[in-house]
Amino acid sequence: MADNTIVYNHDGLELPVSDWMHDSHSFLELTHVIQSTHDAAQTCAIKAINRMQTMRNWLIGYYIVEFEQHGKDRAEYGDHLLKRLVEKVNRKGLNVTLFQNSRNFYLYYPQMMENLWVRKSSDQIMPFASIYPTLSDKSMFGSFVEKSPTVSDKFRTSGRLLISRLSFSHIVEIMTQSDPFARYFYEQECIKCTWSVRELRRQISTNLYVRAGISTNPEKLMSLPTMKGHDSNALQIREPFTFEFLGLKAQEVVTEHDIEEALISHLQEFLLELGKGFCFESRQKRIVIDDEYYYPDLVFYNRVLHCSVIIELKDEEFSHENLGQLNAYVSYYKENEMQPGDNPPIGILLCTRKGKKMVEYALAGMDNQLFVSTYMLQLPDKKTLEDFLMKQLQEQENKGIK
Secondary structure, eight states: OOOOOEEEEETTEEEEEOOOSSSOOOHHHHHHHHHHHHHHHHHHHHHHHHHHHHHHHHHHHHHHHHHHHHOTTHHHHGGGHHHHHHHHHOOTTOOHHHHHHHHHHHHHOGGGGGGOEEEEETTEEEEHHHHOGGGGGGSTTHHHHHHOTTHHHHSOOOHHHHHHHOOHHHHHHHTTOOOHHHHHHHHHHHHHHTOOHHHHHHHHHTTHHHHTTTTTOGGGGGGSOOSTTTTOOOOOOOSSEEOGGGOOOTTSOOOHHHHHHHHHHTHHHHHHHHOTTEEEEEESOOEEETTEEEOOSEEEEETTTTEEEEEEEOSSOOOHHHHHHHHHHHHHHHHHTOOTTOOOOEEEEEESOOOHHHHHHHHTTOOSEEEEEEEESSOOOHHHHHHHHHHHHHHHHHTTOO
């Protein structure tokens, strides 16, 4: 008999069902299956509530905006509209902040109409967007779309994906970004990396969008891995990495050991900074080469790339000696630690500064996958980062690198 999976499906929420009609089961199995069914149903219920609240908030924004644009007494209420609403509606949880966020939600995300349907008859329903296609023209996104007609198609997360993968709390954080490119970037990264609201907030506060180079090179958005490309075998190395969460000050005298200790103490934040798929394996793992002991600083395994990642941390600027040391560690792992099904290991050298030409010459001719990046203990302001990235982009253009 084929082992078919049975599920109860409701609006994309699935409740697994075990086949108990053909075999006998123990009492312990009965308790376990009831527990798992209850837990799965509870998870689905929470997701369903979150989706309903998200859609409720978008509709609240819809009603408020349409009232403001078409209501005869708009001038009478003016800035006091939301406060008057709170008093008159008188429902727990509905406050001025929620109304403000709901209004922005409607204006920024017209694609949420994809989740609306119109019942034409008892047996016929049609997508709302097919009947009212001009609704999206009223959005704040509209002025941006006029400048760049491709934005609506290529850089807009679908309403169905938004409501199924992001909570309204995520959306509120993303709406702090006035740049539509930035919002799209954080939507996609949040969905792919399954960030919590706290993790999303940190990535926004540390200007990940700027550090990724998207703000100075919007075309780079096209090269971002999509949901279908989650298993991409390309490792995204940030430049620079920022370790502001360590609480160390750049002007203080800190050693490699201090930074390493702090990174391990803040492992969750460090993993988030590295990117998706990283799992911590060891620190200062002892390896033996020619009867001598050596200790790679940090070793991770990337479950997306299926390979070990060795990180060497230096409290000095780049040197070819440090790269040679990392290359030796990567070669050792390739020969002695790779398991069946693994891809060749990757090495990342983190230093305080690097010279482009020296890195280029040092990497020339090496067979192993090695990357060199810098790190900062404190995040500079956005303008400094943008200037840094613009300079890098200009250097690439001068060399004819696309």
